[in-house]
Amino acid sequence: MKEQTISKATIDRLPLYYRCLRLAQDDGMDIISSEELGRRLELTPEQIRKDLALFGQFGKKGVGYYVNELKFNVGKILGLDNHWNIAIVGIGHLGVALANYQNFIALGFNLVALFDNDPSIIGKTVNHVRVRSIDDLPKVAAKLKIDIGVIAVPAQFAQSVADRLIKAKIKGIWNFAPIKMKVPDDVKIVNEDLSVGLSRLSYYITGK
Amino acid sequence: MKEQTISKATIDRLPLYYRCLRLAQDDGMDIISSEELGRRLELTPEQIRKDLALFGQFGKKGVGYYVNELKFNVGKILGLDNHWNIAIVGIGHLGVALANYQNFIALGFNLVALFDNDPSIIGKTVNHVRVRSIDDLPKVAAKLKIDIGVIAVPAQFAQSVADRLIKAKIKGIWNFAPIKMKVPDDVKIVNEDLSVGLSRLSYYITGK
Structure with a gap:
């Protein structure tokens, strides 16, 4: 998780992912696909998969991302657990x-x-x-x-x-x-x- | 200048360009290079040239962008002239x-x-x-x-x-x-x- 390898544009999107996942959690969603994340964030699913892949394997192919787990991990990357x-x-x-x-x-x-x-x-x-x-x-x-x-x-x-x-x-x-x-x-x-x-x-x- | 051909990420950067150019104008700069814009915005010069090329030819090769003209044009794209x-x-x-x-x-x-x-x-x-x-x-x-x-x-x-x-x-x-x-x-x-x-x-x- 080296800072220099992650572009500023990606870093800037992380808080948006976090907010989106928080709202998905509020909506009672357990799993969210990159397509649905893309629709909510007005980003392409490819962009989302690329961004999140930088930080490790959070999703399950053909299923989607586990909302709680992904939110926890994005929050950790953002340092919110501090x-x-x-x-x-x-x-x-x-x-x-x-x-x-x-x-x-x-x-x-x-x-x-x-x-x-x-x-x-x-x-x-x-x-x-x-x-x-x-x-x-x-x-x-x-x-x-x-x-x-x-x-x-x-x-x-x-x-x-x-x-x-x-x-x-x-x-x-x-x-x-x-x-x-x-x-x-x-x-x-x-x-x-x-x-x-x-x-x-x-x-x-x-x-x- | 069709909306669908411009990515949301690019649109999101336009207000940042505008702000940066406004500050450059306040600093009394007439010309700004994509390198200097990049340094101030923490973006690569390539990204900046790519973004601004979408909207037409605002710069002069080897010289840089004319600050007033570029600010005026970015402002127009953003609709601030309304x-x-x-x-x-x-x-x-x-x-x-x-x-x-x-x-x-x-x-x-x-x-x-x-x-x-x-x-x-x-x-x-x-x-x-x-x-x-x-x-x-x-x-x-x-x-x-x-x-x-x-x-x-x-x-x-x-x-x-x-x-x-x-x-x-x-x-x-x-x-x-x-x-x-x-x-x-x-x-x-x-x-x-x-x-x-x-x-x-x-x-x-x-x-x-």
């Missing part, structure tokens, strides 16, 4: 929306801390987690073993928040600020750009 | 965060209406747009020519909001509720699942 501890920095509207997002819990992430620099927000509770001062980040990060920092602050503060998270030795950053962030190589970053989904929709309705 | 009118339904924390999201405006979308069913929210103003009652949707949709409805309501209300948007003849739905929506074939839908980005980050930090 149950990462996440903290959100910036408890404005986006931060509160993220703190309340049920899907994170369904995926096994733990929301362990919330941070802001606004005294009128510090001390409040969102989704049973108390908002702390960003100045407490170093000691809280160590104590609560924060793995992932979510940046939900305005763009002009994003890099300085990233710097503080990096100093606090977090492993990864999930960035919602629309700027290109500077991070060292050993810290992983995923930039979330919400306008990508909207642009995609624009394409579909234009093509009608 | 300057779609968008409305958000559900003005909770997520709805407010989306209403304030600057990147939509940068892409040429117009936020024209906000809807909620909570009397304590109706009448308030977010990002210069007044929140209206969801009951006013039919007449407002026709009057303001709403193209895209954004669903930011809790999961249990999402399908009924979708049904109302469809009845109001919108062209596309951008759905943030974590449910599988039923929509007719002539209405396009993009489901946004924020947990995909977080799962991807989990993969990267697991692989270290």
Whole structure:
């Protein structure tokens, strides 16, 4: 399972497989064929078989994939079995929306801390987690073993928040600020750009 | 430019190209090579040349792509030159965060209406747009020519909001509720699942 042999495009599809399998599980399905996965994900069955073959033999020829087993394995590849501890920095509207997002819990992430620099927000509770001062980040990060920092602050503060998270030795950053962030190589970053989904929709309705 | 000849994977990369070109433009670049695009997007130059060749001849061999021209053309393919009118339904924390999201405006979308069913929210103003009652949707949709409805309501209300948007003849739905929506074939839908980005980050930090 060497990272360099798996293309970014394949890696990007894994969370989609995981979500699709979770929904199949909710639908009570025991077995799912690559054709059905393809229909649900708008991918070819060949693509799916090729992607999943990279990680080992999860299916049975002529039968399909066992939903529970495949979901477990894809989740393991994605590292969801690590149950990462996440903290959100910036408890404005986006931060509160993220703190309340049920899907994170369904995926096994733990929301362990919330941070802001606004005294009128510090001390409040969102989704049973108390908002702390960003100045407490170093000691809280160590104590609560924060793995992932979510940046939900305005763009002009994003890099300085990233710097503080990096100093606090977090492993990864999930960035919602629309700027290109500077991070060292050993810290992983995923930039979330919400306008990508909207642009995609624009394409579909234009093509009608 | 027939939709059926372009793979979903390619379509999904177009908004990423657009964003990357926008940043290159902000950096003051006039020309960008497929190698540099590849480095920034973590794709191979071959993949980029193949993707962009599908839509015509945008580059000059040995020189690179003209940033402004390529951005303009990718934007046109994505239909961003239509300057779609968008409305958000559900003005909770997520709805407010989306209403304030600057990147939509940068892409040429117009936020024209906000809807909620909570009397304590109706009448308030977010990002210069007044929140209206969801009951006013039919007449407002026709009057303001709403193209895209954004669903930011809790999961249990999402399908009924979708049904109302469809009845109001919108062209596309951008759905943030974590449910599988039923929509007719002539209405396009993009489901946004924020947990995909977080799962991807989990993969990267697991692989270290």
